[in-house]
Amino acid sequence: MIDWDLVWPVAAAMTAGGLIGVERTYHGHPAGFRTHILVCLTSCLLMLAAMHQATWEFLALPGQTVVIDPTRMSHGLLTGIGFLCAGVIFREGFSVHGLTTAASLWVTSAIGVLYGVGMLNLALIGSGATLAVLAVLRLLDAKLPHVGVMDVTLRWKQGAAPSEAALRDMLRARGLRAVRIGHVMSPDCLIHEHLLKVKGPMPIDADALVAELCGREGLAGFSVLPRDE
Incomplete structure (x- = not known):
């Protein structure tokens, strides 16, 4: 049944x-x-x-009350x-x-x-x-108007990495703001990585940032990853 x-x-x-x-x-x-x-x-x-x-198949102890x-x-x-x-x-x-x-x-x-x-x-x-x-x-x-977030990784050759102030100025020129900047060095110190969390008004013009980075001397590689939940 x-x-x-x-x-x-x-x-x-x-x-x-x-x-x-x-x-x-x-x-x-x-x-x-x-x-x-x-x-x-x-x-x-x-x-x-x-x-x-x-409906459970269990037996309460004698004299005990089961409270559900x-x-x-x-x-x-x-x-x-x-x-x-x-x-x-x-x-x-x-x-x-x-x-x-x-x-x-x-x-x-x-x-x-x-x-x-x-x-x-x-x-x-x-x-x-x-x-x-x-x-x-x-x-x-x-x-709705809101702020977009991107994760940017920049890999610089030895001695080519700019200062944090220079990085912030470069992003500010594109209407972007670096809220965090991290540094990672390779064991031989030949590669200096900047890990950036970048914010800006939507829609973020990631293409313009990529085009600018492609022309930067001393840049061994980079990634620009827009973040979306």
């Missing part, structure tokens, strides 16, 4: 997780379609198990999901990537919990709000 009171929360959780995962997959993020489905499904299954503890507290399961879920979220956050140079994907996994787990405890209305509202933030607000965010 199929217990539809257990089927519909599972189906709804998988649907919600899948829709959120589709948005992440479409934009090429590491935790995508299947990951979000599994996160939401797991949260829902464990909360359903906690909510139906009366499903909230302890939700606490454990939302704490444990933090380990999975940490796996999609990584640092590259001065930039941190994956924060939005980690947040989407966290909220997906919360949505699964809501389906598991039977709060259908709140779960649907949460699913819709999450999709709106990830998909709809992405379009709005693209139209």
Whole structure:
């Protein structure tokens, strides 16, 4: 006999997780379609198990009263999901990537919990709000004036590396600002690397910066990587 009171929360959780995962997959993020489905499904299954503890096959000790507290399961879920979220956050140079994907996994787990405890209305509202933030607000965010960030690596030949002040002046001429400058030297001191975190108003004219760097004497190589979550 199929217990539809257990089927519909599972189906709804998988649907919600899948829709959120589709948005992440479409934009090429590491935790995508299947990951979000599994996160939401797991949260829902464990909360359903906690909510139906009366059907568990265990015997209480004689004279003991069993107190059912499903909230302890939700606490454990939302704490444990933090380990999975940490796996999609990584640092590259001065930039941190994956924060939005980690947040989407966290909220997906919360949505699964809501389906598991039977709060259908709140779960649907949460699913819709999450999709709106990830998909709809992405379009709005693209139209809002904001500051762009680039990771710039400059590899100079021995003795050719300019001072930090000269680097800042070069970027300032392009409407850019270096908020951090790091230095890396090769073991033989033949190559001096500048690692820069550069900010500027969007859209950043990376082509102009690349063209200028191509003409710099003493530059052994460089990379200009716009950062996008």
